[in-house]
Amino acid sequence: MTTLVLHRGSLRANPYERWLADRGEKIVLLGSAEQLALFGEELPTEAPYLHAEVLTDYDTGPHVAERAAALVEEFGVTDVVACQEFDIERAAALRERYDLPGQRPESARVYRDKWEMKQVAQAAGIPVADHVLLRAREDLDRFAEDHGLPVVVKPRKGLLSVGVSVLRTREELDAWARDAELFSPDGEPEWLAEAFVTGSMCHIDGNVLDGRIATLWPSQYQYALADFRDRKGRVDIALDTADPLARRLVDFGERVLDAFGGPEHFAFHIEVFHTADDELVLCEAASRAGGAGVRDVQRVLFGFDPMEYPVRRQLGLPADAGERRDPDRLAGQLLFTKRPGVLRSLPDPATLPPGVVKYTTYAEVGQTVQDASHSGDFLAAFVVTGADRAETEARIRVAEDWFRTGLRIESCG
Secondary structure, eight states: OEEEEEEOSOSTTSOHHHHTGGGTOEEEEEEEHHHHHHTTOOOOOSTTEEEEEEESSTTTOTHHHHHHHHHHHHHTOOEEEEOSGGGHHHHHHHHHHHTOSSOOHHHHHHHHOHHHHHHHHHHTTOOBOOEEEOSSHHHHHHHHHHHOSOEEEEETTOOTTTTOEEEOSHHHHHHHHHHOOOBOTTSOBOEEEEEOOOEEEEEEEEEEETTEEEEEEEEEESSOTTOTTOOSOEEEEEOOTTOHHHHHHHHHHHHHHHHHOOOSSEEEEEEEEEETTSOEEEEEEESSOOSTTHHHHHHHHHSSOTTHHHHHHHTTOOOOOOSOOOOSSEEEEEEEEOOSEEEEEOOOGGGOOTTEEEEEESSOTTOEEOOOOSTTOEEEEEEEEESSHHHHHHHHHHHHHHHHHHOEEEOOO
């Protein structure tokens, strides 16, 4: 059996050779040259890797799908694995073309295309923000007149908050409309405008295994995702099991999964506005594990990697998540996005405060750091655990002070 793995990101964080070791699988890897360089990693050359290569312009280049199809035919691929957002539809199209098991284009599109996503949600009675697909400049003007400012504009198939803008003034709206390319190369409109929703953002994460929800639990961001160039620590914590909002979000997540469907085995990440009027409104959903430290938080909550188990089950390997349950402990993450300058010092990891179960830095002392280019462009990331939300947040604030005290970045100007 031979599996084609489409991969964007760190290979160290996704050890496919270990995940699939008990299957005796042969792996063909197609990945991103830019990401391989970013993480300072090398292509695997030993078994079970039968072949490994990377391509430039991996995220959006049409040559990636063409090369993937060639690899399927050359190596007699029997399964396609894809865990990152840009690869979800590519993998689905390959499975459809070669009649391979796993997610097919219909459900992949619902989780990738924000326009189709909102249509399916509305048909199921799931609230979404008022929105319009932009086919002309006049669509944006009319939407702003009807709904007022601010207006949110976002790519139809974006991720990591790349391209998301909150247009707060008429001048900002005019400037965005003047520069925007509303259509993709294939002629499809590729931008949405949405009404700005006042409130906090929550997210619901978990796994579907063997066609049933194996894990599902909500967390709450304490920052705005689109404001990724702020200099504050970005905090995200799971909700307490006794919190009534948690129960409402669990029900909401189940409704979304029921409406959107999906393959027999997949991870999911659902973002939900909790409005100032105490309503729940769907922002968007994805059929993959959450980014940043969401996977690590899920490990603490449920004891396994939410990206690994769907891959194993897709390939017929055991992955016992046990009976569905609430988490025994809570966890959260603390993130610092990059800021420009020369990194002069970082705190001593030997003095990490209590409760920190993972601490990762993404730059070295002496390195010139560029400003963050997207919401996942981190300088440092923490995963912190506690008995409940209050203890977890208190420990996160201690970790935030610890990091700020030991951090020094000198401006290049």
